[in-house]
Structures are given as structure tokens and as C-alpha cells.
Amino acid sequence: MNKDRKVETATSDIEVYEPVVANLFIFFAVLISILCAFPLLVYSMTDNLAFSYVLMGLTSIVFLFAAVYENKAKKKASVSNAYGILLVLEAILVMTNALAVYYLATIFGFLFGGFVVYKTMSSQYKASFFAGETSAESIDINEKKEETKVNSKEDIVNNNEKQEKILKTKVFKNGKSTKHGKVKKSDLVIKIVAIILLVVFFIAGITLNVLMYRAGYFEDFAFYHGKVYKNIVYGEDPVRNSMDLYIPSNFFNQEKRYAIIFIHGGSGFQGNKEQISGEAKTFAKQGYLTATINYSYITIKNENKTETILNDVTNALNQLKALSDKNGWGISKIALAGYSTGGQISLLYSYTKQDESPFKIAFVASRLGPAVLTYDHLSYKYMDIYASSYLGYNPYVAYAKYKSIYDEKYPDGNKEQPLLKYKEYITKMVSSISPHDNVNILSPPTLFSFATKDQYVNISQAKEFKERLTFCKVEHSYVIFENSTHFLFEDRKQLDKYYAELSRFARKYFK
Incomplete structure (x- = not known):
């Protein structure tokens, strides 16, 4: 009888996320994981925690959604717990603004995203036997069991073994199957894209954190400082x-x-x-x-x-x-x-x-x-830039005006005050700054x-x-x-x- 009960309750024992909910979980998990790679960079460049507050707000909303859904569907609170841990970590980040917490947020954001993707995708895969309508050739196990008349313990065992064998080889209309069948290509693509995004932005986040710290762009300054x-x-x-x-x-x-x-x-x-x-x-x-x-x-x-x-x-x-x-x-x-x-x-x-x-x-x-600021140490391009910063306008225009005034004043030239060449003129201008x-x-x-x-x-x-x-x-x-x-x-x-x-x-x- 135990074997028979196992077949009857198989679908209820497997934790299944509805496709729409599963896709939402994956989308927000990847989105939040990507955003977790950037708080330190944004703070270093803006000296503002607004981005961290936005990330915290988004995580809070998704956390509440996951908690309500898992509670209503009577599922383990695994996804909502993951969001909850990340939310606590983000709150600590906002309060302390510590470098170590930024690194933890980036690392846990990646682990969190990977966990949610794995949790939702694997649950859908395991539940593929029960994910849709059967084909014309497939057999509805529950109906088959009601129609099957067995009068001995041996018949019950044989019947259950036969049903499990059929279950392991059948293919559903929606394209999902057991290890002998094929998973939907769209599901496989989603999984691959999600994993690639997580890995890429995890590496990018850690790299950016290291570079910002090395160059001195980041320094924590919390309320107690x-x-x-x-x-x-x-x-x-x-x-x-x-x-x-x-x-x-x-x-x-x-x-x-x-x-x-x-x-x-x-x-x-x-x-x-x-x-x-x-x-x-x-x-x-x-x-x-x-x-x-x-x-x-x-x-x-x-x-x-x-x-x-x-x-x-x-x-x-x-x-x-x-x-x-x-x-x-x-x-x-x-x-x-x-x-x-x-x-x-x-x-x-x-x-x-x-x-x-x-x-x-x-x-x-x-x-x-x-x-x-001389041509010995700077290129012509940068000398022109510094000349512009001294004059407030284009150095070529300035030199043209200078030459025009000089030629008008000294049509035959002046040995005591010779006309400066462009390079000499720029050097003189830049010398002032x-x-x-x-x-x-x-x-x-x-x-x-x-x-x-x-x-x-x-x-x-x-x-x-x-x-x-x-x-x-x-x-x-x-x-x-x-x-x-x-x-x-x-x-x-x-x-x-x-x-x-x-x-x-x-x-x-x-x-």
C-alpha cells in the first residue's frame, strides 16, 4: 500500500512554482544580483547612498511578494528567506557604509541570484511529469488506478510498478519530460542567460570594487564618523x-x-x-x-x-x-x-x-x-588646451589677433621685439598658469x-x-x-x- 500511496501523492510532494511566478523570481533575482554589483561604484562617484536605498526598496518589495506567495501556496520559505538575508545585508550597508559590507553585498547578491535561479528552475524540471496535459498516447495515472481492479497484494505492487515505468518514459505536450526526454529550449535558454549574467556581473562588481578602493575613490564615512x-x-x-x-x-x-x-x-x-x-x-x-x-x-x-x-x-x-x-x-x-x-x-x-x-x-x-607646462613635457595638444584655459578662448584665434596687431604696428618687423612664433606665443601664455x-x-x-x-x-x-x-x-x-x-x-x-x-x-x- 505504501508504494501505491507514493504514486498517488507524487505531485503534491514536489514543490512546484507556477511558470509565471518562477519567471518573475528569476527575473528579479538576476536584476537584483546585477544591481548588487554597483553600490560601491555609484557611491564612490556620487558620494550618495540613493542607489543603495533604491536597491533596498526593490529587494523589500520582492521579499514581501515571495513571502506572501510561499505562505499562500504552503511552500517552504526558501526564496523569501534568501531575499530576507540580502535585505538585512543591504540595511547594514546603508547604516555602516563599510567596505567589507559592499564586498559581502556583491558576493551574496551573486550567490542569492544563483540560488533563486537554481531553486525555481530545478523545481520546474523535477515537476515536469506533472507540468501539463498528457499526450493522446500518455496514460492518466490517477484515472488508470481507479479503473484498475486488483484483488491481491501482488497485483497492487505489479500495477504500481507498471504505472511508474510508464510515467518515466512518457512525454508531455508542452515538451517537458524525464531524463529520457527533452526540456523546453526556452527554459534552457533562460537558465543559460541567467547564469551568464550572474557570473559576468559578479566578476564586474568585484573588479569595480577593487579598482575604486585602489584609486582612493571609496572611503566610508558613516554617521558615527x-x-x-x-x-x-x-x-x-x-x-x-x-x-x-x-x-x-x-x-x-x-x-x-x-x-x-x-x-x-x-x-x-x-x-x-x-x-x-x-x-x-x-x-x-x-x-x-x-x-x-x-x-x-x-x-x-x-x-x-x-x-x-x-x-x-x-x-x-x-x-x-x-x-x-x-x-x-x-x-x-x-x-x-x-x-x-x-x-x-x-x-x-x-x-x-x-x-x-x-x-x-x-x-x-x-x-x-x-x-x-612646457613643450618639453607636454604635447602640442595639451599645450593648446592649457593655452585655452589661460585665455578663455581658442589659442589659434588669439595668435591670429596677436599677429595681425603686430603686423599693423610693425609692418617692417622689429628686431628688439621680434614676432613670436606660435609655439613661443603659447609658451608665454601658458607660463602664467x-x-x-x-x-x-x-x-x-x-x-x-x-x-x-x-x-x-x-x-x-x-x-x-x-x-x-x-x-x-x-x-x-x-x-x-x-x-x-x-x-x-x-x-x-x-x-x-x-x-x-x-x-x-x-x-x-x-x-
């Missing part, structure tokens, strides 16, 4: 003339308080303050008030130029001074630090605009910022760095810049990023070395 004040406007443009402040929790416990202003890169026409927020958070956690600033883009259309950016820095510092006085922050000295173009701006401002700063500039730091040419004996202590494989800022500048600093008797130090490109994705140890030197500068010159 301090307060963040976003998008403080200091000028006419609420977007480009804005800054973010990071005030550490122990800031007001210090007798003397200092601030470090970080300026982003982007060649003067792209980039934003969020991209350098990782560095600002790193030093905020060391006890300094830190700020990241946006500045006006240099474009031919609006005729902004390097001087515009320098004025923006002054305006940002004036706003910081006003906030410090109003709120009793008591900032006594500042330092300027920047990456790439932000490094150049930091150097140039510290060398030429000290008198305009409302704070004393204790030191300046440049991470891969161009320092010697070259940190090397503006260093003087009053320049603040300087930390600079270059990378051996930098494709944008040639390391050949290092020697000439160092010689100039030495000549002007400016205290200085430098860090060389070995085997690194401009974006510093290669080796976190090199970046940590730079951070350590910047920390040393802060301890030494913030007195």
Missing part, C-alpha cells in the same frame, strides 16, 4: 559653485582646528567634487575639517578661464570662513590639495593668491597635478607626486619642478607612484604612501 554638509553654495552657479563639508565627530574636542580643501580633476571642463570625496573622508577621519569644491568649467562658450577657477577658490574659502565664524568652528589654518587639474589649481592658488585667502595656507599638496613658473621664496611647503606610467601628466616634470622648489628654498617632498597610470588603479600601497606623507605634512605644518 561625523557630519556631512552637502552642496553649500558659494557663488552664482548653485551646481558648479558649491562645496561639501566633512566635519569629524572629534573636531570640536581639539584645541586648534584646521581644514583641508580638496579640488577635483577633469582638465578644467569635467569632473565633480564627489570624485575626490574619498580623500576628503580619509582626512576628516584623522580629525581635520575637510571640504570638496566644484568650480566653474572652462569652455569656449562661456569664456571661463583658469583665473575664473582661482576666483572660485577664493569665494569658496570666503564662504568657509563665514561659516566658521558663524558656527564657532574656529578654523585657524588651511591646506589646499588636489588631484590632476585640481593639483595644478591648488599649487597655482597657493603660489599666486595667498593674499586673497581669508586663511593662512599652511601647505599645499598635488596628486598627479601638472606642474611644468604653470606652477613651476610661479613658485617664489614665499610659497608654502609643497608636497607633489607623479606616476611613472602616467599617460596625461609626464613624470619628466618631477625633476624640473623639484629643482625649482629647491632654488626658491621652498620646503618640499614628493611621492612617485611606481608602475601606476594617471588613475592609480594599479596599487593601493602607492596611494597609502602618498596619504601617509600628506598626513605627515599636516602634523608638521598645522601648528
Whole structure:
């Protein structure tokens, strides 16, 4: 009788997900797993947890759907439990913003997606005997059992064995079968595509997490680290003339308080303050008030130029001074630090605009910022770019005007003031915004760095810049990023070395 009961209750013992529900589970599992690969990248580039909140909200909705469905269908809560664990992990991520949790979210997101795909697809496969109508040749077991008359225990056993044998070899109209038949091609394609997506985005997610951390784009800064004040406007443009402040929790416990202003890169026409927020958070956690600033883009259309950016820095510092006085922050000295173009701006401002700063500039730091703007170290293309940033418009147009005025003034030429060739003209223009040419004996202590494989800022500048600093008797130090490109994705140890030197500068010159 046990064998007979087994055949009668076979369909009820197998956990089957309706096709529509199964496909929904697979779709959302893959979607959420893919999204789990990107929170760290998005946060690093935007300094905003909005993406993580969206992911958390989506996971919550699907979790509730899975829980209600599995409860109503009286199934094991395996899928909803998987969503629940992921939801808890996402909540921890939002609260702590810790690097380890970002990695766990990426890894578990992949495992979770794989589990749901396996669970739903395998349950459908195992239940394929009972998934649809039988063919004309197939035998309905339940009906057959009612029609079959058996009068002995031996007949019951023989009949059940015969029915199971038929069941194992029959093929359904919907194309599903046992191990002797074929599974629907569409189901197989769905499974393969889902697995490929999971694996690809798992690898991409882990890789992006590693690269963002290596290059210093990511640094956690949770509520217990301090307060963040976003998008403080200091000028006419609420977007480009804005800054973010990071005030550490122990800031007001210090007798003397200092601030470090970080300026982003982007060649003067792209980039934003969020991209350098990782560095600002790193030093905020060391006890300094830190700020990241946006500045006006240099474009031919609006005729902004390097001087515009320098004025923006002054305006940002004036706003910081006003906030410090109003709120009793008591900032006594500042330092300027920047990456790439932000490094150049930091150097140039510290060398030429000290008198305009409302704070004393204790030191300046440049991470891969161009320092010697000459044709010896830069291509014609980049020299033209720097000429444009100085002039505020096309250098070829500027040279044409210069030549026209010269020819009109000196039709026969002038030996004492010969006509400058284009290259000489550009060199003269760019000299005004070259940190090397503006260093003087009053320049603040300087930390600079270059990378051996930098494709944008040639390391050949290092020697000439160092010689100039030495000549002007400016205290200085430098860090060389070995085997690194401009974006510093290669080796976190090199970046940590730079951070350590910047920390040393802060301890030494913030007195």
C-alpha cells in the first residue's frame, strides 16, 4: 500500500512554482544580483547612498511578494528567506557604509541570484511529469488506478510498478519530460542567460570594487564618523559653485582646528567634487575639517578661464570662513590639495593668491597635478588646451589677433621685439598658469607626486619642478607612484604612501 500511496501523492510532494511566478523570481533575482554589483561604484562617484536605498526598496518589495506567495501556496520559505538575508545585508550597508559590507553585498547578491535561479528552475524540471496535459498516447495515472481492479497484494505492487515505468518514459505536450526526454529550449535558454549574467556581473562588481578602493575613490564615512554638509553654495552657479563639508565627530574636542580643501580633476571642463570625496573622508577621519569644491568649467562658450577657477577658490574659502565664524568652528589654518587639474589649481592658488585667502595656507599638496607646462613635457595638444584655459578662448584665434596687431604696428618687423612664433606665443601664455613658473621664496611647503606610467601628466616634470622648489628654498617632498597610470588603479600601497606623507605634512605644518 505504501508504494501505491507514493504514486498517488507524487505531485503534491514536489514543490512546484507556477511558470509565471518562477519567471518573475528569476527575473528579479538576476536584476537584483546585477544591481548588487554597483553600490560601491555609484557611491564612490556620487558620494550618495540613493542607489543603495533604491536597491533596498526593490529587494523589500520582492521579499514581501515571495513571502506572501510561499505562505499562500504552503511552500517552504526558501526564496523569501534568501531575499530576507540580502535585505538585512543591504540595511547594514546603508547604516555602516563599510567596505567589507559592499564586498559581502556583491558576493551574496551573486550567490542569492544563483540560488533563486537554481531553486525555481530545478523545481520546474523535477515537476515536469506533472507540468501539463498528457499526450493522446500518455496514460492518466490517477484515472488508470481507479479503473484498475486488483484483488491481491501482488497485483497492487505489479500495477504500481507498471504505472511508474510508464510515467518515466512518457512525454508531455508542452515538451517537458524525464531524463529520457527533452526540456523546453526556452527554459534552457533562460537558465543559460541567467547564469551568464550572474557570473559576468559578479566578476564586474568585484573588479569595480577593487579598482575604486585602489584609486582612493571609496572611503566610508558613516554617521558615527561625523557630519556631512552637502552642496553649500558659494557663488552664482548653485551646481558648479558649491562645496561639501566633512566635519569629524572629534573636531570640536581639539584645541586648534584646521581644514583641508580638496579640488577635483577633469582638465578644467569635467569632473565633480564627489570624485575626490574619498580623500576628503580619509582626512576628516584623522580629525581635520575637510571640504570638496566644484568650480566653474572652462569652455569656449562661456569664456571661463583658469583665473575664473582661482576666483572660485577664493569665494569658496570666503564662504568657509563665514561659516566658521558663524558656527564657532574656529578654523585657524588651511591646506589646499588636489588631484590632476585640481593639483595644478591648488599649487597655482597657493603660489599666486595667498593674499586673497581669508586663511593662512599652511601647505599645499598635488596628486598627479601638472606642474611644468612646457613643450618639453607636454604635447602640442595639451599645450593648446592649457593655452585655452589661460585665455578663455581658442589659442589659434588669439595668435591670429596677436599677429595681425603686430603686423599693423610693425609692418617692417622689429628686431628688439621680434614676432613670436606660435609655439613661443603659447609658451608665454601658458607660463602664467604653470606652477613651476610661479613658485617664489614665499610659497608654502609643497608636497607633489607623479606616476611613472602616467599617460596625461609626464613624470619628466618631477625633476624640473623639484629643482625649482629647491632654488626658491621652498620646503618640499614628493611621492612617485611606481608602475601606476594617471588613475592609480594599479596599487593601493602607492596611494597609502602618498596619504601617509600628506598626513605627515599636516602634523608638521598645522601648528
